[in-house]
Amino acid sequence: MSEVREVGADGANSAVRRAMGVQYLSWNYDQMGVVGTLMLSEESENTIAWQRFLPGGPVALLPLDSTRSSLVWSLPVEKSRRLLALPDEQFVDELNDALWKQHDHISSVGTCMSWMEATLRRIGLPDGATRQLPPSVRAIVPKSRAAFPLGFGHSTRYVANGVVLVGDAAHRVHPLAGQGVNLGFGDVSDLTRLLADAVYSGQDITHPSWLEKYESTRQRHNVPTQFAIDALHRLYYGDAPPLVLLRSIGLQVTNAIHPLKVKIQIFIGTHDME
């Protein structure tokens, strides 16, 4: 391995990564992430990120200030194209529908969940029957709507031929967990820390061993996180009864056991789970 000369931070379609000639494992989710800036119906503290999982993908509102939130709505490609083409008012109607509409429950799943709620109550744990309501959206900031393809990507090497990759150039995840930027921040933080360690200990920072440390440290963190997010996407995509039952029980138990809930909230970076 040669000395490091460049850092590749040019995103998921990284030309730097291609030039490095490293292997890249990737697949598409056949979904687009529709984004936009939303005006909320009521002024509030607005400090809670809110996400609802729907059969076509999750819709998330991320607080900006007391009256505005940022939208990330994952949708099948065809539906996202249709929504992008709608006038602003109709788009907001569809969005409020997605946030608020009560869907018909599958009866076998409903029976299991009622039994589960009763059991949790009997053993003195919260049954998850009360839920925080989502905000309602008044309008979308004109021309703020856009859509981006969603996919998974993993570069098998972060370091090669004197180049080091950080951020989406090295790894790409579904936005449902809001972790994309954090993974990239972690790369930069670990890379600078390892290079600083080399300087403080009087070593040559261009020596490959420091960069190999960077690669193994980050891959030990990034790869399991990426596959956990991919598994969450698969668990929440679609409405086949066994999947619905599995995730409903999972959420109910998570909601009932507070320490577990806190751990998962920290991991996926959201504060409400429906």
Ligand SMILES: Cc1cc2nc3c(=O)[nH]c(=O)nc-3n(C[C@H](O)[C@H](O)[C@H](O)COP(=O)(O)OP(=O)(O)OC[C@H]3O[C@@H](n4cnc5c(N)ncnc54)[C@H](O)[C@@H]3O)c2cc1C
């Ligand atoms: C719809 C959607 C919603 C998301 N929501 C969230 C979220 O809520 N929370 C979260 O943490 N993450 C989210 N992400 C992921 C997040 O956007 C990315 O993880 C993050 O932007 C990656 O940062 P980056 O700097 O590595 O790459 P990028 O943000 O892609 O930046 C790469 C930059 O390199 C530039 N570039 C590329 N090629 C060249 C070139 N040849 N010459 C010069 N410049 C070049 C590009 O123009 C770009 O500015 C979301 C992603 C999508 C698609």
